[in-house]
Amino acid sequence: KNEVEQSPQNLTAQEGEFITINCSYSVGISALHWLQQHPGGGIVSLFMLSSGKKKHGRLIATINIQEKHSSLHITASHPRDSAVYICAAPGRAGGGADGLTFGKGTHLIIQP
């Protein structure tokens, strides 16, 4: 079973700062998910990546398969980025319809 660890658990930053959230997992995987959850509970998929780097607007996600590590970066952070960011990976190596194992999430607050 995959173990997914995230850091930091809480992060408060000023508007405009560069944000990094880290994720490590224990079992080799084919894809890792970064998700966003706002107060009120809905989960939005930000990225699914299996290698290298993906970028969407001010969000960048990277993954190092050999080191079993991924990072989510936010450039020029804004108060509307305040949310919980969650890393999730398939529970078993090579899982297809296998469910995701979730990290505990990083609670990000961006102050104006």
Added chain:
Amino acid sequence: EPEVTQTPSHQVTQMGQEVILRCVPISNHLYFYWYRQILGQKVEFLVSFYNNEISEKSEIFDDQFSVERPDGSNFTLKIRSTKLEDSAMYFCASGGVRYEQYFGPGTRLTVT
């Protein structure tokens, strides 16, 4: 843009009652999932469904739980005899290809 929908958004039930949570996955998706999130805790995998059968289930998904895809569009989660500890937000997700997952807005289940 197509999205996963879930009904109801909030369900209140008495302990021992049966509940059915409904999900309409994105059309043409093949992989279906149920997750739950107890208040203040991380999201947990319940069950995945592919090719009209359960693909994987977690230890949480005991005999009190069942899933069904009754008509080719809906995907339901039934809890036969609810307990207080079943109170949680339940998320449905679907994917068109392996590893992909789009989440619904969730159903908040309150068991009294």
